[in-house]
Amino acid sequence: MDVDRKKFLQIAGGAAAGIIAAQTLTSCKKDDRVEYIYTSMESPDITKYDKTFFIQVDQNKCKGCHTCTINCPTGIIDSKEPGGLHRVYSPDGCVNCGQCLVNCPYGAIEEKVSFINDVFDAIKDPDTIVVALPAPAVRYAIGEPFGMKPGEFAGGKMNAALKALGFDIVWDVEFAADLTIMEEGSELIARLTGKMERPLPQFTSCCPGWIKYVESFHPEIIPNLSSCKSPVAMMGALSKTYGAQNKKIDPKKIYTVSIMPCIAKKYEGMRPEMNDSGFRDLDATINTRELAYMIKKKNINFYALKDETADPLLGQSTGAATIFGVTGGVMEAALRFAYEAVSGRKLDSVDFAAVRGMGGVREASVKIPGGPEVKVCIVSGLKNAEPIIRDIKKGKSPYHFIEVMTCPGGCVNGGGQPLDPEDVFII
Amino acid sequence: MKSLLTRKKFIRTLTLGIAAISFVSNPVKQLFAGLTKTKSRTDGVYEQDRKMALRKSQDNPMIKQIYKDFLEHPNSHKAHELLHTEYINRSAGVNRLRQSGIRI
Numbered sequence: 330m331d332v333d334r335k336k337f338l339q340i341a342g343g344a345a346a347g348i349i350a351a352q353t354l355t356s357c358k359k360d361d362r363v364e365y366i367y368t369s370m371e372s373p374d375i376t377k378y379d380k381t382f383f384i385q386v387d388q389n390k391c392k393g394c395h396t397c398t399i400n401c402p403t404g405i406i407d408s409k410e411p412g413g414l415h416r417v418y419s420p421d422g423c424v425n426c427g428q429c430l431v432n433c434p435y436g437a438i439e440e441k442v443s444f445i446n447d448v449f450d451a452i453k454d455p456d457t458i459v460v461a462l463p464a465p466a467v468r469y470a471i472g473e474p475f476g477m478k479p480g481e482f483a484g485g486k487m488n489a490a491l492k493a494l495g496f497d498i499v500w501d502v503e504f505a506a507d508l509t510i511m512e513e514g515s516e517l518i519a520r521l522t523g524k525m526e527r528p529l530p531q532f533t534s535c536c537p538g539w540i541k542y543v544e545s546f547h548p549e550i551i552p553n554l555s556s557c558k559s560p561v562a563m564m565g566a567l568s569k570t571y572g573a574q575n576k577k578i579d580p581k582k583i584y585t586v587s588i589m590p591c592i593a594k595k596y597e598g599m600r601p602e603m604n605d606s607g608f609r610d611l612d613a614t615i616n617t618r619e620l621a622y623m624i625k626k627k628n629i630n631f632y633a634l635k636d637e638t639a640d641p642l643l644g645q646s647t648g649a650a651t652i653f654g655v656t657g658g659v660m661e662a663a664l665r666f667a668y669e670a671v672s673g674r675k676l677d678s679v680d681f682a683a684v685r686g687m688g689g690v691r692e693a694s695v696k697i698p699g700g701p702e703v704k705v706c707i708v709s710g711l712k713n714a715e716p717i718i719r720d721i722k723k724g725k726s727p728y729h730f731i732e733v734m735t736c737p738g739g740c741v742n743g744g745g746q747p748l749d750p751e752d753v754f755i756i
Numbered sequence: 757m758k759s760l761l762t763r764k765k766f767i768r769t770l771t772l773g774i775a776a777i778s779f780v781s782n783p784v785k786q787l788f789a790g791l792t793k794t795k796s797r798t799d800g801v802y803e804q805d806r807k808m809a810l811r812k813s814q815d816n817p818m819i820k821q822i823y824k825d826f827l828e829h830p831n832s833h834k835a836h837e838l839l840h841t842e843y844i845n846r847s848a849g850v851n852r853l854r855q856s857g858i859r860i
């Protein structure tokens with residue numbers, strides 16, 4: 330044999346030292362690079378949810394290039410003088426979308442709070458049942474940090490990785506996306522037929538960036554927002570009621586982790602009214618980058634994992650749910666429902682190509698047999714919503730149903746998604 | 757003899773050059789890279805949708821189950837309790853910022 334005892338010991342010793350060194354490097358607790366984004370490992374104080382900076386510029390790294398301001402839908406990130414140091418002035422007026430952060434060419438913008446340590450602690454506690462709630466868009470990007478191609482479906486591996494990390498249950502937010510369609514679609518039909526005294530057009534409500542934007546900048550159109558919670562918020566409430574009852578688990582012991590392509594979802598999960606289950610509906614929120622970080626930290630070989638499915642009861646989903654991750658997806662899913670619900674007929678083709686695409690504002694009109702002609706509009710990128718809101722305030726909007734996603738392209742391009750190392754230039 | 761380009765000078769010029777190029781090209785390059793990546797992910801989503809056995813929310817068996825066993829029907833009292841919410845007027849904070857001279 331080539332490797333004698335001495336050599337073996339040498340190699341083993343070296344490897345052990347390497348592992349220890351690597352661990353001391355990665356267990357630095359205050360700050361860490363989470364998939365190229367500097368992230369403070371500080372847990373957020375949920376009682377101060379609307380006073381929390383989720384995103385801030387590192388004044389030592391900012392080069393004053395103004396890219397963040399160009400990508401910001403509200404203008405709350407800026408500098409006092411041209412070319413000066415930029416910063417987020419206040420949590421008011423920041424919708425936490427993270428578009429400034431993912432587009433900063435210098436990696437100067439940081440995430441200021443993270444639930445990573447709380448989630449690791451919950452997993453370690455044998456008395457806590459930790460439930461993973463992954464969003465649709467996560468599975469089209471979580472493979473990238475492990476060498477998979479952008480857009481390559483990694484749903485099965487994602488479920489397996491969550492189990493390998495120690496999550497007790499994986500309940501799929503795609504299930505709740507289907508549920509959202511039932512609730513939001515029915516709400517739309519009720520508004521259209523006058524059974525509900527709420528104004529038209531109805532807006533989608535799954536994007537927390539959009540919701541905070543309306544609440545902060547256009548409170549007059551709050552009645553136009555669908556009253557539906559976002560899919561993951563529904564999922565949190567159901568996990569601790571329907572889920573707990575069926576699984577015969579004490580809901581007190583359940584710890585729900587919302588896993589999102591998004592930073593704004595951290596804020597959503599912390600909103601005080603998200604307690605309809607009698608507990609905090611969502612105990613923690615992490616994004617795709619943070620999930621990748623956790624998988625790497627636990628040395629799980631993601632690419633080698635065998636596909637697994639989500640757990641029963643709240644685990645099955647349809648194509649209508651998976652398209653929630655792209656701009657126009659919620660609209661198309663709602664049309665697949667409303668068409669059949671109103672006409673009583675089966676759809677020949679479920680593809681509504683007219684609502685797809687990458688344009689910032691797209692409109693379509695769908696004739697439902699035995700029902701109205703429904704005029705719909707899809708907005709991708711928050712800035713593009715302004716003219717549409719203006720029309721509504723003037724009472725001139727031609728639409729019945731409008732989808733708005735804060736991030737250009739929808740959640741697949743969310744502020745919590747992995748960046749491409751080749752595109753990130755960090756000085 | 758003093759050479760025209762000393763090693764130090766050479767390195768300095770090079771660094772400055774790289775910094776200048778990256779300053780200009782990165783935002784542009786990134787914009788395009790971002791868009792193509794978004795496009796690939798979008799294509800992946802529609803491909804998966806086509807592959808799925810069920811493609812309409814109302815056909816999901818677990819959805820039928822939850823309405824039968826727990827929620828009764830869409831927009832029921834129970835559904836409103838757990839799945840619907842209310843929104844908060846947060847314009848005061850924005851107005852304060854505007855008064856302090858911040859243009860948002």
Ligand code: SF4
Nearest residue numbers: 401423424426427429
């Ligand atoms: S997170 Fe979004 S709203 Fe907040 S400063 Fe960045 S781009 Fe603007």
Ligand code: SF4
Nearest residue numbers: 536538591736740743
């Ligand atoms: S578009 Fe998606 S990722 Fe972006 S803020 Fe809205 S929910 Fe989050």
